[in-house]
Amino acid sequence: MPELAEVEYFRQQWDPGIGGKVQAIEANPKARIYRESAATVVINALTGATLKASYAQAKQMLFEFSGGRWLGLHLGMTGKLLCDAKQVERAKWDHFVLRQAKRTLIFRDPRQFGLLKLHIGKEPPQWWTDFPPPVLSDAFTQEVMDAFLARRAKSPIKAVLLMQERFPGIGNWMADEILWRAQVFPETKCGQLTAAQRITLYRNVREVAADAMRCIAGAGGELPPDMNVNIPESWLFWHRWRDGGHCPKDGEALQRKAVGGRTSCFCPLCQPSGSVPLHP
Known part of the structure; x- marks a missing residue:
């Protein structure tokens, strides 16, 4: 979608x-x-x-x-x-x-x-x-996001990122991109995120949204499935759709699993479950 x-x-x-x-x-x-x-x-x-x-x-x-x-x-x-x-x-x-x-x-x-x-x-x-503040607006602050995550402490972060009442416009590929850049495992419960992880997550929500607006909204050409947009190969974006796709950071085989009813793509090295990510 x-x-x-x-x-x-x-x-x-x-x-x-x-x-x-x-x-x-x-x-x-x-x-x-x-x-x-x-x-x-x-x-x-x-x-x-x-x-x-x-x-x-x-x-x-x-x-x-x-x-x-x-x-x-x-x-x-x-x-x-x-x-x-x-x-x-x-x-x-x-x-x-x-x-x-x-x-x-x-x-x-x-x-x-x-x-x-x-x-x-x-x-x-x-x-x-009645739409909530856009994620690129001044009204979408770290405090606003943290409060929303706190109210959903038992929910997996991937599912929460797809909630349009706080993250309007964020869909499946953007949520995967955000979590991959932030090095957060998709099934991590919101209440388990550290303060440092929340700061990184907030930064990447806005970063991915800004990058997508620049590379896709202004690119012209056809959009999926006939992609012709100015998205770098360094993004997870291209690799998550490929059979046998590999992480552009470390070459590890990407994995997929259902989280909150949606298929999530992640790198097991960048986004390990319950441990410190490989990359600083």
């Missing part, structure tokens, strides 16, 4: 349409992406409106249209946004297509785990304004 930086990347794909009027909308009304807002309602609300701005936070996007119309969009597992300078024909999995005079804005989602949510009002919807 797209995470923080991938969502930001896809948000940018519709930005060429800002300032353009929606002349027509083509939709697949039976698609599951309309399970909260019916296709006919979305079409009637947005046809004739002008796209004014786009926003992204966590794993969500919000598009502002004229007339106090807001379109929330969640990509799900296979969703992506596309922009074509031509009036291209709607493809099989293009469940939502905005036609402007000079371009076509497309939401494509083969597996239909994505979601559209229409809101009408002067202000953004409450579900948007």
Whole structure:
């Protein structure tokens, strides 16, 4: 599922349409992406409106249209946004297509785990304004993170990093990257983390988020599975997806196990269970 930086990347794909009027909308009304807002309602609300701005936070996007119309969009597992300078024909999995005079804005989602949510009002919807502080914001402090971990002392840190109410936008690959850099075993209980480990963890949460925004959100090209992004080979990122992948630090064979219902990839030397990591 797209995470923080991938969502930001896809948000940018519709930005060429800002300032353009929606002349027509083509939709697949039976698609599951309309399970909260019916296709006919979305079409009637947005046809004739002008796209004014786009926003992204966590794993969500919000598009502002004229007339106090807001379109929330969640990509799900296979969703992506596309922009074509031509009036291209709607493809099989293009469940939502905005036609402007000079371009076509497309939401494509083969597996239909994505979601559209229409809101009408002067202000953004409450579900948007209620998001917790981004992990790169000044409001996400060491103290805030430590307090959250303390309340979940018996939970494994990998599972806690995936909790969107405190780590918005952090998903599976980012959590694995964070723990690998911090040299923390994924099943370590939050209450077992030392003060030094929490400081290192906080630093790496922000570091990985910043690195991902730089390397993915601004990279262009296709995202997984057709990767073409500026991510160094020194990251765990590339190696965790490879069969027989090895740690880029020490060459040790990477291991995988389920933690909190999600598959975690880790290096047994960098992130040993219950002992001091190999690397300083």
